[in-house]
Amino acid sequence: MPDHQKRALVTGGAGLIGSHLTDLLIREGWTVRILDNLEPNTHKQGKPAWVNPAAEFRQGEVQEYETMRAALEDIDVVFHQAAYGGYMPQMAKYVLVNSFGTAQMLEIIRDHNLPVKKVVVASSQVAYSEGAAYCPEHGNVVPKLRPVEQLRAGDFAVHCPVPVSGGVCGKVTASIPTPESTPGGGETVYGITKVDQERLVLLWGKQTGVPTVALRYSCTYGPRQSLFNPYTGVIAIFCTRLLNDQPPVVYEDGEQTRDLCFVEDIARANLLVATTDTLDGLPVNVGSGQATSVNRLARIIAEKLGKNIEPLTRGEFRPGEIRSLISDTSRIQSIGYKPSVTIEEGIGRYIDWIGTQGAVKDYFAEIEAGLRAKGIVQSVRA
Ligand SMILES: NC(=O)c1ccc[n+]([C@@H]2O[C@H](COP(=O)([O-])OP(=O)(O)OC[C@H]3O[C@@H](n4cnc5c(N)ncnc54)[C@H](O)[C@@H]3O)[C@@H](O)[C@H]2O)c1
Ligand SMILES: [Zn+2]
Secondary structure, X not given: OOHHHOEEEEEOOOOHHXXXXXXXXXXXXXXXXXXXXXXXXXXXXXXXXXOOOOOEEEEOOOOOHHHHHHHOOOOOEEEEOOOOOOOOOOOHHHHHHHHHHHHHHHHHXXXXXXXXXXXXXXXXXXXXXXXOEEEOOXXXXXXXXXXXXXXXXXXXXXEOOOEEOOEEOOOEOEEOOEOOOOOEOOOOHHHHHHHHHHHHHHHHHHHHOXXXXXXEEOEEEOOOOOOOOOOOOHHHHHHHHHHOOOOOEEOOOOOOEEOEEEHHHHHHHHHHHHOOOOOOOEEEEEOOOOXXXXXXXXXXXHHHHOOXXXXXXXXXXXXXXXXXXXXXXXXXXXXXXXXXXXXXXHHHHHHHHHOOOOOOOOOHHHHHXXXXXXXXXXXXXX
């Protein structure tokens, strides 16, 4: 991209990913404008000190027409990171901020003929249902989300869905890396709206000819991940629990695996797709490509914090939760992406950062009962 085309709008630029992306863009010589509403769940103490002073900061809502129209003026690349996230109980707000906000943003760019040259949208691996899997009999298969009845019965495995005479195969499968071609999902309210955002952006790109990329992030963590939001960020929640001498609460049997990616790698992926046209028009996985079980994660964090506290496994599960999802990152590797931070190193860096943040309160305990009352967390039948 020529130098005069390096003006970025980073929505959600005060947040975890947006703020690291802002820092990277500024280091690379871009001019950055941030639009962020400083969502109170995430930013309990107001505007965080890490918002880069070299960026133009605007506080406002992405779903407000005039605010967004003004924020889009003189922008070459939009990095749309703002979203309402996590396992919050609301429904309408997800649709308003994520789905409606994105649709309206695209309309504004089109209807005002704004000279935006690329839109990169933060999608998520929740765009899949269950991760890709391998059946010992049928090879690579695409399982559906596990039925709630199965989870209630305490069976957390992912079974092969291939039809055989008299039903389905049903053999226990093993997790394999999930490529972008895997059929889509969106099995929670949040997930539905992330799929909306991705599809709206990619469709709009085809209609208008403006280059677009939807980055399907895996679970992202690192310094600046909110220590206040008990609904989102497994590493942050485990850290705040352990620092308060409370055991991390593990759902299912803790053997579910996640692809955990350090935030700086996610930021670099954004810059890479913004400055390369090879992957335009596509959904693109970005992650570590490595599987970490929730139990192992709890152990790594406890060890790094010097806490001898075992995680609490209480026979609970969250309907809609993916059992194992590891990103196949071949597509983004084809343009030079390579994750650079291991899980041990990344958690060490997050914990070092927490040490600079003063007293850390456990907000999880307060919301637990509400999660159960609303059915977001359920129990295995005794
Ligand atoms: N962190 C992850 O594991 C992960 C994984 C997959 C996808 N994502 C996506 O990446 C993006 C960034 O996530 P993050 O982890 O940095 O979250 P974050 O909560 O740290 O940052 C999001 C930022 O958006 C702002 N925001 C929220 N609602 C807004 C609104 N209505 N108007 C303007 N700003 C608003 C918040 O104040 C916050 O600063 C989101 O779109 C999220 O869905 C994150
Ligand atoms: Zn099978």
